[in-house]
Amino acid sequence: MDFQVIGKVLPRKDGIAKVCGKEPFASDIVVPHMLYAVTLRSEHAHAEILKIDTSEAESMGAVCITPTEVPDFTYNERTVSIPEKTYCDRKVLPRRVRHVGEAIAAVAAETEELAFRAMQAIKVEYNVLPSVLDPEEAMKPEAESLYDEILLGKQQLKVKHNVACERNIVIGDPEAGFAAADYIVERDYDLPRIYHHQMETKTVVCQPEANGGITVWTTTQTIHNVRQLLGQIFELPLSKINVKKLSIGGSFGSSIQMNSMIPICVALALKARCPVKLVSSREDDIHDHVKFPARIKLKVGVTKDAKIVAADMRVLVDIGAHQINSYPLLGCMSGWYASLYKWQDFRFDGTAVYTNKVPGCAMQGYGNPEVNFAVESHMDVIANECGFDPIEFRLKNYVGIGDEFWGQGPTVKSIIKSCGVEEMLAVGAEKIGWSERQSSQAKTGRYRKGVGIARGFHTSGTGGPKPGEVIDYSSATIKINEDGTVDVLSPVMDLGGGTGEATVKVVAELLKVPYDKVELAIVDTRTTGYDVNTHATRGVYCGCGAALHVAKQVKTKLLEFASRILEENPDDLDLSYEPEEKKTIIHVKRFKQKQISIGEVAKLAQIYSWGTIAVSDSYRQRNCPPCFVAHFIEVEVDTWTGIVKVPRAILLADSGTPINPDMLEGQLIGSLSRGLGYAAYESTENDLETGKLLCGGFITDNKIPTSCEMPLMDNIEVYFAHTYEPTGPFGAKGIGEAALNSVAAAYANAIYNAIGIRFYHTPITPERILQALEGGASVEN
Amino acid sequence: MEKRLIKVTINGKLRELFVKPNDLLLNVLRNDLNLMGTKYGCGIGECGACTVLLDGQTALACLILAVTVDGQEITTIEGMGDPAQLHPLQESFIEHGAVQCGFCTPGMLLAGEALLKENPNPNEEEIREYLRGNLCRCTGYAAIVKAIKSEAKCQSADPGTLSE
Amino acid sequence: MKTNTKILASEFEYLECPTLAEALNCLSKYNGKAKILAGGTDLLIKMKSGLLQCQYLIFVKKIEALNYLISDKKTLRIGPMISLRSIEKNEQVKAYYSALFEAVRSMAATSVKNMATIGGNLCNGSPAADTAPPLLVYGATLKLSSIRGDRIVPVEEFFVGPSQTVLESDELLTEICLPDLGDQIGSSFLKLGRVSADIAKINVAVCLNRTGKSVGNCRIAFGSVAPTPIRIPEAEEILKGQEMSDELIVKAAKAAAGLIKPITDKRSTNSYRQQVSKVILEEGIRSAWQRAGGEL
Ligand SMILES: Cc1cc2nc3c(=O)[nH]c(=O)nc-3n(C[C@H](O)[C@H](O)[C@H](O)COP(=O)(O)OP(=O)(O)OC[C@H]3O[C@@H](n4cnc5c(N)ncnc54)[C@H](O)[C@@H]3O)c2cc1C
Ligand code: FES
Numbered sequence A: 001m002d003f004q005v006i007g008k009v010l011p012r013k014d015g016i017a018k019v020c021g022k023e024p025f026a027s028d029i030v031v032p033h034m035l036y037a038v039t040l041r042s043e044h045a046h047a048e049i050l051k052i053d054t055s056e057a058e059s060m061g062a063v064c065i066t067p068t069e070v071p072d073f074t075y076n077e078r079t080v081s082i083p084e085k086t087y088c089d090r091k092v093l094p095r096r097v098r099h100v101g102e103a104i105a106a107v108a109a110e111t112e113e114l115a116f117r118a119m120q121a122i123k124v125e126y127n128v129l130p131s132v133l134d135p136e137e138a139m140k141p142e143a144e145s146l147y148d149e150i151l152l153g154k155q156q157l158k159v160k161h162n163v164a165c166e167r168n169i170v171i172g173d174p175e176a177g178f179a180a181a182d183y184i185v186e187r188d189y190d191l192p193r194i195y196h197h198q199m200e201t202k203t204v205v206c207q208p209e210a211n212g213g214i215t216v217w218t219t220t221q222t223i224h225n226v227r228q229l230l231g232q233i234f235e236l237p238l239s240k241i242n243v244k245k246l247s248i249g250g251s252f253g254s255s256i257q258m259n260s261m262i263p264i265c266v267a268l269a270l271k272a273r274c275p276v277k278l279v280s281s282r283e284d285d286i287h288d289h290v291k292f293p294a295r296i297k298l299k300v301g302v303t304k305d306a307k308i309v310a311a312d313m314r315v316l317v318d319i320g321a322h323q324i325n326s327y328p329l330l331g332c333m334s335g336w337y338a339s340l341y342k343w344q345d346f347r348f349d350g351t352a353v354y355t356n357k358v359p360g361c362a363m364q365g366y367g368n369p370e371v372n373f374a375v376e377s378h379m380d381v382i383a384n385e386c387g388f389d390p391i392e393f394r395l396k397n398y399v400g401i402g403d404e405f406w407g408q409g410p411t412v413k414s415i416i417k418s419c420g421v422e423e424m425l426a427v428g429a430e431k432i433g434w435s436e437r438q439s440s441q442a443k444t445g446r447y448r449k450g451v452g453i454a455r456g457f458h459t460s461g462t463g464g465p466k467p468g469e470v471i472d473y474s475s476a477t478i479k480i481n482e483d484g485t486v487d488v489l490s491p492v493m494d495l496g497g498g499t500g501e502a503t504v505k506v507v508a509e510l511l512k513v514p515y516d517k518v519e520l521a522i523v524d525t526r527t528t529g530y531d532v533n534t535h536a537t538r539g540v541y542c543g544c545g546a547a548l549h550v551a552k553q554v555k556t557k558l559l560e561f562a563s564r565i566l567e568e569n570p571d572d573l574d575l576s577y578e579p580e581e582k583k584t585i586i587h588v589k590r591f592k593q594k595q596i597s598i599g600e601v602a603k604l605a606q607i608y609s610w611g612t613i614a615v616s617d618s619y620r621q622r623n624c625p626p627c628f629v630a631h632f633i634e635v636e637v638d639t640w641t642g643i644v645k646v647p648r649a650i651l652l653a654d655s656g657t658p659i660n661p662d663m664l665e666g667q668l669i670g671s672l673s674r675g676l677g678y679a680a681y682e683s684t685e686n687d688l689e690t691g692k693l694l695c696g697g698f699i700t701d702n703k704i705p706t707s708c709e710m711p712l713m714d715n716i717e718v719y720f721a722h723t724y725e726p727t728g729p730f731g732a733k734g735i736g737e738a739a740l741n742s743v744a745a746a747y748a749n750a751i752y753n754a755i756g757i758r759f760y761h762t763p764i765t766p767e768r769i770l771q772a773l774e775g776g777a778s779v780e781n
Numbered sequence B: 001m002e003k004r005l006i007k008v009t010i011n012g013k014l015r016e017l018f019v020k021p022n023d024l025l026l027n028v029l030r031n032d033l034n035l036m037g038t039k040y041g042c043g044i045g046e047c048g049a050c051t052v053l054l055d056g057q058t059a060l061a062c063l064i065l066a067v068t069v070d071g072q073e074i075t076t077i078e079g080m081g082d083p084a085q086l087h088p089l090q091e092s093f094i095e096h097g098a099v100q101c102g103f104c105t106p107g108m109l110l111a112g113e114a115l116l117k118e119n120p121n122p123n124e125e126e127i128r129e130y131l132r133g134n135l136c137r138c139t140g141y142a143a144i145v146k147a148i149k150s151e152a153k154c155q156s157a158d159p160g161t162l163s164e
Numbered sequence C: 001m002k003t004n005t006k007i008l009a010s011e012f013e014y015l016e017c018p019t020l021a022e023a024l025n026c027l028s029k030y031n032g033k034a035k036i037l038a039g040g041t042d043l044l045i046k047m048k049s050g051l052l053q054c055q056y057l058i059f060v061k062k063i064e065a066l067n068y069l070i071s072d073k074k075t076l077r078i079g080p081m082i083s084l085r086s087i088e089k090n091e092q093v094k095a096y097y098s099a100l101f102e103a104v105r106s107m108a109a110t111s112v113k114n115m116a117t118i119g120g121n122l123c124n125g126s127p128a129a130d131t132a133p134p135l136l137v138y139g140a141t142l143k144l145s146s147i148r149g150d151r152i153v154p155v156e157e158f159f160v161g162p163s164q165t166v167l168e169s170d171e172l173l174t175e176i177c178l179p180d181l182g183d184q185i186g187s188s189f190l191k192l193g194r195v196s197a198d199i200a201k202i203n204v205a206v207c208l209n210r211t212g213k214s215v216g217n218c219r220i221a222f223g224s225v226a227p228t229p230i231r232i233p234e235a236e237e238i239l240k241g242q243e244m245s246d247e248l249i250v251k252a253a254k255a256a257a258g259l260i261k262p263i264t265d266k267r268s269t270n271s272y273r274q275q276v277s278k279v280i281l282e283e284g285i286r287s288a289w290q291r292a293g294g295e296l
């Protein structure tokens, strides 16, 4: 397809501000007369708070809040699911702490130093309770319970054996399926808690306004959900709450919710009656959120001719101290599993368990990297045990065009209409030299190379033909200015991946306006319609979908006004761009001589008092197409030290029409680094006695890959499949989360190919590799 | 704690500042001088978000007491270029898609600039080594390395062979 | 949690000493209540994380007289305030003191190395300090000064335990001196970390002289395997005076691995450290031998 701006590499709209250090992030916001806040965080994993004495802190001139001084409101910070499916267990400040590092009081003062010293002067009396730190132990009857009751929507719900929520799904008759299988392969996988490690720590600035309302600047993926939840907690009319849209210094899911520090800061500002700024230290931030871990038991039945006939997956998720979004997580995990291969008859049992640890929250992939690691490792295990070629085995069973895709658990599904899986596997195999791949037995010597493949996907948004458990729609406002330039007001947060540019491009493409004449306005909740969240890889597919929907209406309006001026029928008019004159014209179809520029139309509309050419509307996508990926990774294992290098990686993506090819590549390579981190380096562990984080909150002992751990530039190849998604804006789907999902499995499969050792949990560290090598090549880990 | 007077040249301008002994350079730049391009990422020297140039060499503002830089020269990202007149390396970052969320970007740019001053034509390994204290969680580093490499090429190529 | 790395919360009086004499006077005057601040890359982190407090902070990094690296043909004298980065970029070090060069090259990242001093690395007393094993194998001595006078301490006697050295509270490290290493010498340093810019899981340095096909003098030192950086004299003895061979290297490395008793901590496990000690020591001996002009 021939596009004017879609698919072209153009400079980011926020690029200049960002390279000059002038792009404001929440942590850069300064309001006159603001106080600085710090939180007091628990040293205990589980304890009742008997008394908090703030008198000394207050005598130092600090403003303090404690659990008794904040609204007693039970909430869930993530409000993406419909209210009846939202489990609530959290308070603004708790009377019982449930993990080390949970905020229990907060202090604001004129300087951060003073606030910090005042915080240290607060005295807390605890009644320390036994803590529960292992998810399996947590479910035993004798285990201490974290909660007696929580809320499901507005309903009270008893919590038994620390089970936060469950999801059991059976499709067909798995027992009969297994009975018909020639081989049954069963394994256990274990994926750790890891820290998001977004570069900007969570921040909030809250300014009380003269009208009794508040203005909030914060790190979030959703300004509208922040506003609505603050309205509920503080019983403020939404018209008096304004949340500003800002750039965010990375997120990866860590701000999918209204972060728990936001209402704390608001409560402080309301009490102090002046603006308050609360910036998390890195150690606060590490104690605030981790990626959901998962223990996965997977059993798959196959026939001799490599056809899958049944599957059974049991998932146990240690969600930590609060439910941020574990019920939808389990649903999504069932969906990622259901949509990878045609299991025929299958079962999914998911259980989320409370423990006295940092709460788990969404992180890029939302359960998909965990499920993908299990399934894509398992596909290799089966291929190996049954003598199938791993690629052919996948191609024989994958879920592709015409099949049903579960975009967000069992209630959000649509039929797949575009799919690049076959193309990507063929191209990847060719590039990596799959046919020359040797088995690990053929490899000797200190350094051994191996090649691994894994494939995956993510949904593009959470839309579907009918509304499910998840809210999904977006909004946009588009306005043609009187000189022919265009303003776009979008509530969709750009987490850095280029969603903003994509929105501009889609509008520019439809209205035939050059990219540099379309600008993204600085907006907030007051000036935009609702958008649910930049999550679920929905920025381009849903966010740009809404922008396209509105742009089409703007076009209609433009043509209508032009038809009055040109005295023609609007249906006979069309838009086009005149590169020589650098302007967008409306002309009579097949008779370009009769034309007028859109700037002139807008200007005349003003002069004739017809009004501004602007449209504001919302739009829901009615599909959730999967964006597919495949990873071919080469590793080199030093069998003497266990150190692994990645000499080469081939990253393949089917994201429909690539709207921002450079950003798409950036997403894939960025995800490779996070995937390698997940596979080889990262794990945020707790001391099993005290519940404290082993890293103590410092990134010194929470390593992520640096520039030196990545393959060299020329050794990373990126390939885009040639697909067109009929339901997407100009054929586009998402990419964000998909890009990560199969990295870790491809890595583990490559290690197996290099040294013949299968690792079932990550991170696959040099220590574990060496230990396994010592134990003999057949050891399973 | 008594405040002291220090004289520092910041982005080419001589400044007289009163600072407490425990004031970190990072907070003086951000809070007192409103130079928000220098970021807090970890506070313990591990991430490079707070990178500045101290007498032309990279240094971490989160681990420097402001009192100790009396008489020295500091360049922050705001002194590297401005929107009306970007530094070529800043242009290269935009051109190569080296900016995603942008939070690591100021530190990366200053490190890149210091590297090119020291070694006008670094190879890829040298660039990666030099950047290993600047963490980026978004990009996977490739675009950043590419942006620096391409700028190095431009600087070191003679005008006739720019087409390379 | 009682830390906040965004700020330095603790309060202290700041004393800047542009000369050695002033520094020593201050140290003596505030004996026990003062701490020395050089590059600050260890000290300020300890203060931020609440591990250390002090009433007075004496800033010594700007003492120009202690910022030098002087090598005549035979010896090398290093001022403790020299930055790790200046050592890394010094041509003499690169050419003749490979172990020290490789150690500083492996350390941290450029920005940290611009700020950090070699004196700070030693005086911080970490068992993982990367400059310690090279200095141990070079047989370096340290000059410790106070208003009471100077004393010379071999590096081997300097470290006492984690964060503990023989420095008295009024003393300043004022010079690191590497003796004449003799002819036909070769040295090397190897380190394993979690990622490329990391404190060592384990590190090792080797320095030896070659006499024809045999090893003359030889020293081996490990870091991160004991409460202090340590030498392994037993392994050194295996090599000394012997004709070099692969078997000899393996024998010495195996012996060394059997002698160390590392622990499990956040960075690695005892068994891993034990296993790889052999591997890196073998490699270390090999490259030191080759650098001494030997063949294998
Ligand atoms: C991100 C990061 C990475 C690091 N990586 C490494 C690494 O790879 N390897 C490694 O070994 N270290 C590493 N370090 C630790 C640190 O950088 C080094 O130990 C450095 O050399 C310390 O020097 P400094 O000048 O900053 O010391 P300071 O922090 O100023 O001082 C350290 C200690 O020594 C004392 N002291 C300093 N100078 C003297 C003197 N002349 N006489 C007496 N006492 C003195 C101080 O009082 C203090 O107790 C790293 C640190 C960071 C922040
Ligand atoms: S904030 Fe200074 S290095 Fe991270």
Ligand code: FES
Residues within 6 Å of the ligand: A199, A249, A250, A496, B098, B099, B100, B101, B102, B103, B104, B105, B135, B136, B137, B138, B139
């Ligand atoms: S661009 Fe986000 S951390 Fe580098």
